[in-house]
Amino acid sequence: MLILECPYCGVKAEETELSPGHEAHLKRFGPGSSDEDFESYMFARKNPKGVHFERWRHSYGCGKWFLAARCTATLEVFGTYPAQTSEPPPDIVARIKARRPEWEGYK
Amino acid sequence: MSTRLARGGRLIDRSRAVDFTFNGKRMRGFAGDTLAAALLANDQMLVGRSFKYHRPRGIVAAGAEEPNALVQLGTGSRSEPNQRTTTTELFAGLAAASQNHWPSLEFDVGAVNAAASRFLPAGFYYKTFLQPRAAWKPLFEPVIRRSAGLGRPPEEPDADRYEQAYAFCDLLVVGGGIAGLQAALSASASGQKVMLLEQTPHWGGRAPVDDVLIDGRPAADWVADTVAALEAAPNVTLRTRCMAAGVYDHGYVLAEERVADHTPGDGRPKKRLWRIRAGKVITATGAIERPLPFAGNDIPGVMLASAVRDYLVNWAVSPGDRVVIVTNNDDAYRTAIAVHRAGLTVPAVLDARAEANGALPEEVRSLGIPVLTNRAVAKVKGGKRVTGVTVCAQAGEGAVLDSFDCDAVAMSGGWSPVVHLWSHCGGKLIWDEAQAAFRPDPARPPITHDGSAMVAVAGSANGELLSADVLADAIRAVGGEGEAPRAQSPEEAPTEPVWIMPQGAPPALRSKMWLDYQNDVKVSDVQLAAREGYESVEHTKRYTTLGMATDQGKLSNINGLAVLAGSLNAPIPAVGTTTFRPPYTPVTLGALVGEARGEIFQPLRRTPMHDWHEAHGAYWEPVGLWRRPYCYSRPGESHSDAVAREVTNARTKLGLLDASTLGKILVKGPDAGRFLDMLYTNVMSSLPVGRCRYGLMCNENGFLMDDGVVVRLSEDSWLCHTTSGGADRIHAHMEDWLQCEWWDWQGYTANLTEQFAQVAIVGPNARLLLEKLGGMDVSKEALPFMHWAEGTIAGIPARVFRISFSGELSYEVAVPAGQGLAFWQACLEAGAEFGLMPYGTEALHVMRAEKGFIMIGDETDGTVVPQDLNLGWAISKKKADFIGKRGMERTFLSSPDRWKLVGLETLDGSVLPDGAIAPAAGSNANGQRNTQGRVTSTYWSPTLKKGIAMGLVHRGTDRMGEVIEFPKIWGGVVQARIVDPGFYDKAGEKQDV
Amino acid sequence: MSEAVSALGNASFEGFATVRELGPMGMITLRARHDLPALTKALQKVLKAELPERRRIVSAGEVRVGWMSPDELLILLPHADVTARVAALTKALGTAHALVTDVSDARCLFAIEGERAAEVLMKLAPVDLAALEPGELRRTRVAQVAAAFWAEEGGFRLVAFRSVAAYVMGLLAHSAQPGSELFPA
Known part of the structure; x- marks a missing residue:
């Protein structure tokens, strides 16, 4: 059972205090978008064995959504950060690269 | 026979006799006994029958690894199956019964299976019962269920209490032997918060039994001093009777504490499940002795050598007057010494090795005990009890060279480190050739959140079998400093692997060599599996059921995979082990359930009027975690009578409904209107203050997910009503979009x-x-109509909404919850003269269906767009965007071929079956009949005196007046005409008066 | 005019710790960014209270102000004062983007008291009670429902939702059963 630190309230919350919310940094495609873009937004989810970015909500705590970068194979957590970002912050990216030199980067 | 010795027994208190029963027979033991020790003291070696062949089985071990001696413990509301006698502490009045025999333990009819054992080979389930298939249910399954199986599940509710507790520490040490004690002691000096768990009631593990000296004193003294030091340390918590069951992600460990197993009915919780979060885990879980595979190694009286020693030293119990020892290592010689010291006889030590010249064998020789090398057990003699052994050369094929009369055999095949906890979360193993055992590979530990090692191993769990090495290893494991206490124990010569005894044993012997006692798997079964092509250890395990019993193969796994490796002519590490999974030993369901039983099984949400409903005949309907009155039955009234009465009364006079469960979410801010326009399919920003508007909410797919009335409270605030089950979900949905998509909007x-x-x-x-x-x-x-106002009614502050879900003149009044019951009662009192009656959710449903109003979850199922329900009028054409707009633009959602909501009126006036599906002509690609519609809501309408229904029907709105057929559950069909769903007051005149 | 009643009518349980349902207690939810200058001023003016630091609860006389999230405070105060304080806070915040609303009746409040009060919570919440700092307000779950608690003189106060008050009372009573102490005396 994972522990993730909520970047808003600082609680190192165990998984039962959190709700999962699928892949992070999705770009919304609304009216007028192509079928391909809409399909990728709605249905095409990454499912890597390795570095992954996810949404979590501190639902039994401060109620805020945050994002987590972790390894789906080893469960190593590279960091958590606020949801109001459109891509992983540089310090998290640097930490991942240090720990996973073979990582091909975000996107 | 087995018996209690006149002297000794380090764990028993001879001044406190404890009476108990086994199979109804009265027996006596001492305080401090395990049930197994007390049974042996009463010469009860035979304790059960084996799973498949119903062979007589006795006690083999003295700890958690025991495969045979499982009993049904207790009776009635305290009855538990499959309890290990070796870990069950004796208490006064304990009642145990043997399992898996019929009609009695001594005489068992199922034992004919043993005679027929060649018809029950490995994989017999798969082979025997393939054909004829029809015979499975009536014939094979009942027979197998009768002959196999262990204890009986309890039939009464559990009388005991259970609970869970959370604990946090920097370091969790599992195992209270000398390794665990030393690790905890070293770690405590660094100021870390340490927890130390021991599964038995006693500290010290094997060292006090095995004559180890630490710093020149008996190990027991060092153990007592160390425990005292740890107890005095403010940063250390110690817990005995606490078994670490599993290690999970990020240092999460589950442990089961047996709080009152041995003191039933004293008011304490029987068991407590600890949910521990540890920065790091040290497993000091020791090692388990392996049996030796020789013919007849399952006959009662054949025991692990270490167990024989434990019974003698700890409980002063002799398993027999004459004990033959058979071994492939030096350690078992300690048992010969212990037997001799107790004044009993060791006719011989049979050592499979070519030489035995270490300190321990020499000491045994000096006691006058014959030590025979290159010797093996050819066969154990006896049925329900060992009567002797025949001896052969280990190197040969079993030709009998000698024989000894004896009543017990102590066997030792070497030691296997307990690697379970290390392995649960991904720790890998390496094969240690010298000790013929798998041990943890320090280079590949399980890792935790920061990528560092989560688990370290100390002591004999790490393959260190000599006490001096154990203590040094414990200090190393915690990264501690300083000299280890000096432990003294004799040097030991290497173990020589013996996987079959004798090595050239013919089939007749191999088919009597047990690997897995509990599941009755023999050497010949694993060899057969190999011959049949099973190469993977995981497949062989499932095919033969090796290691799949409640003991999870603690004794059998290594021997089994070694035999498999031998049959495949592959090295043991290439064959590998099966996966170790939690729990280490079985955890009772009560502990996993914890407090969640009875009244607090799950949170039951109550409205302020809940108790009133309860007191006035409410028949409850669960709605989410809420309970809502379905109807209020009066004496002599059926539920359907009550519903009809409540509907008619509301339609003709006055009804009262507790609608407190409706979701009510306040949305406020400069961008609140804009936000609600995105959330709802229709426009909410234009709603004037003081007005109400019905709205629909879709997900991004365009599918309808919730509905409700939105109220404009002020210039910048709206109150959104959601469905009863939907409040938390919709609130979370709103927060998701506000926080993660439109985080610059002010709302x-x-x-x-x-x-x-x-x-x-x-x-x-x-x-x-x-x-x-x-x-x-x-x-x-x-x-x-569709306005609201704020004020005071009956002296209680209130908001009054003029909205109607029934089609009648209707007001919904919101008052503070703390005054809800007072308001409800004021209504009842004042309403008597107007014919007021409360009504429940079913009357609500009937009335909304009579009006053709949809219900989320009835008319919707996550694949329905508003247009399917003819709610296109509530979808804004003007808005450039809202959640779900792009989704519903997809061609298949706007196709005229969709199923549309219609009313359904049976021709005979009957009520359509709920969920009925209307078949259509032809069949689909899977050969199933085509369908053209289904019933979504169906009720008896007391207003219209006939069955009414709504349903989704293929192109339904274009087919008004057409008659389609729905099958009934028990045969026959009902004909229904497709009609407009507005059955009652279509124009809405009644609600707007 | 009827009197407001708490969810359980001040039920209590005596075990190895004492559990009491309190209330009715006045509670106000205030949502606003905590860096809003108007917020600090409004708290001082209306409640004479300071803005709490992250995860803290501060007191000012009979009033408590708790940090619930980066844009939410929970204010506890005498039930009779709620309506006036909601109005005063709303006025003091003026045109700033904020939400002030009475939630007194949406919640229930418990006291868990006695030397072993922490052991009751240790059985229900995935929280390291030993690491709970003075004045820390911890939002978490107790068994299957959301709750928030903090230490007060003699034990703890715990806030949960009103509809599950009986469930929470059941949890606390089960966990405080005599004989189920977690540690030796």
Whole structure:
């Protein structure tokens, strides 16, 4: 059972205090978008064995959504950060690269 | 025979006799006994029958690894199956019964299986019962169920209490032997918060039994001093009777504490499940002795050598007057010494090795005990009890060279480190050739959140079998400093692997060599599996059931995979082990359930009027975690009678509904209107203050997910009503979009669902009641339909919404929850003269269905767009965007071929079956009949005196007047005409008066 | 005019710790960014209270102000004062983007008291009670429902939703059963 630190309230919350919310940094495609873009937004989810970015909500705590970068194979957590970002912050990216030199980067 | 010795027994208190029963027979033991020790002291070696062949089985081990001696413990509401006698502490009045035999333990009919054992080979389930298939249910399964199986599940509710608790520490040490004690001691000096768990009631593990000296004193003294030091340390918590069951992600460990197993009925919880979060885990879980595979190694009286020693030293129990020892290592010689010291006889030590010249064998020789090398057990003699052994050369094929009379055999095949906890979360193993054992590979540990090692291993769990090495390893494991205490124990010569005894044993012997006692798997079964092509250890395990019993193969796994490797002519590490999974030993369901039983099984949400409903005949309907009254039955009234009465009364006079469960979410801010326009399919920003509007909410797919009335409270605030089950979900949905997509929009939400009790006052007399209660002008002019007002009614602050889900004149009144019951009672009192009756959710449903109103979850199922329900009028054409707009633009969602909501009226007036599906001509690609529609809501309408229904029908709105057929559950069909779903007051005149 | 009633009518349980349902207690939810200058001023003016630091609860006389999230405070105060304080806070915040609303009746409040009060919570919440700092307000779950608690003189106060008050009372009573102490005396 994972522990993730909520970047808003600082609680190192165990998984039962959190709700999962699928892949992070999705770009919304609304009216007028192509079928391909809409399909990728709605249905095409990454499912890597390795570095992954996810949404979590501190639902039994401060109620805020945050994002987590972790390894789906080893469960190593590279960091958590606020949801109001459109891509992983540089310090998290640097930490991942240090720990996973073979990582091909975000996107 | 086995018996209690006159002297000794380090764990028993001879001044306290304890009476208990086994199979109804009265027996006596001492305080400090395990049930197994007490049974042996009463010469009860035979304790059960094996799973498949019903062979007589006795006690083999003295700890958690015991495969045979499982009993049904207790009776009635304290009955538990499959309890290990070796870990069960004796208490006064304990009642144990043997399992898996019929009609009695001594005489068992199922033992004919043993005679037929060649018809029950490996994989017999798969082979025997393939054909004829029809015979499985009536014939094979009942026979197998009768002959196999262990204890009986209890039939009465559990009388005991259970609980869980959370614990946090920097370091969790599992195992209270000398390794665990030393690791905890070293770690405590660094100021870390340390927890130390021991599964038995005693500290020290094997060292006090095995004559180890630490710093020149008996190990027991060092153990006592160390425990005292740890108990005095403020940063250390110690817990005995606490078994670490599993290690999980990020240092999460589950442990089961047996709080009152041995003191039943004393008011304490029987068991407690600890949910521990540890920065790091040290497993000091010791090692388990392996049996030796020789013919007849399952006959009662054949025991692990270490167990024989434990019974002698710890409980002063002799398993027999004459004990033959058979071994492939030096350690078992300690047992010969212990037997001799107890004044009993060792006819011989049979050592499979070519030489035995270490300190321990020499000491045994000096005691006058014959030590025979290159010797093996050819066969154990006896049925329900060992009577002797025949001896052969280990190197040969079993030709008998000698024989000894004896009543017990102590066997030792070497030691296997307990690697379970290390392995649970991904720790890998390496094969240690010298000790013929798998041990943890320090280079590949399980890792935790920061990528560092989560588990380290100390002591014999790490393959260190000599006490001096154990203590040094414990200090190393915690990264501690300083000299280890000096432990003294004799040097030991290497173990020589013996996987079959004798190595050239013919089939007749191999088919009597047990690997897995509990599941009755023999050497010949694993060899057969190999011959049949099973190469993977995981497949062989499932095919033969090796290691799949309740003991999870603690004794059998290594021997089994070694035999498999031998049959495949592959090295043991290439064959590998099966996966170790939690729990280490079985955890009782009660502990996993914890407090969640009875009244607090799950949170039951109560409205402020809940107790009133309960006291007035409410028949409850679960709605989410809420309970809502389905109807209020009067004496002699069926539920359907009550529903009909409640509907008719609301339609003709006055009804009262507890609507407190409706979701109520406040949305406020400069961008609140804009936000709600994105959330709802229709426009909410244009709603004037003081007005109400029905709205639909879709997900991004365009599928309808919730509906409700939105209220404009002020210039910048709206109150959104959601469905009863939907409040938390919709609140979370709102927060998701506000936080993660439109985080620059200024809008705040607050879930006020529980702040208000809400009461629907419904029926032609509704206005009369409110006027009588007094305080607000609720006339048609002052408060028109779909308006709201704030004020005080009956002296209670209230918001009154003129909305209707029934089609009648209706007001929904929201008051503070703390005054909800008072308001409800005021209504009942004042409403008597207007014919007021409370009504439940079923009457609500009937009335909304009569009106053709949809219900989320009935008319919707996550694949329905509003247009399917003819709710296109509630979808804005003007808005450039809203959640779900792009989704519903997809061609298949706007196709005329969709199933559309219609009313269904049976030709004979009967009620359509709920969920009925209308077949269509032809069949689909899977050969199933085509369908053309289904019933989504169906009720008896007391207003219209006939069955009414709504359903989704292929192109339904174009097929008005057409008759289609629905099959009934028990045969036959009902014909129904497709009609408009507005069955009652289509024009809506009644609600707008 | 009827009197407001708490969810359980001040039920109590005596075990190895004492559990009491309190209330009715006045509670106000205030949502606003905490860096809003108007917020600090409004708290001082209306409640004479300071803005709490992250995860803290501060007191000012009979009033408590708790940090619930980066844009939410929970204010506890005498029930009779709620309506006036909601109005005063709303006025003091003026045109600033904020939400002030009465939630007194949406919640229930418990006291868990006695030397072993922490052991009751240790059985229900995935929280390291030993690491709970003075004045820390911890939002978490107790068994299957959301709750928030903090230490007060003699034990703890715990806030949960009103509809599950009986469930929470059941949890606390089960966990405080005599004989189920977690540690030796």
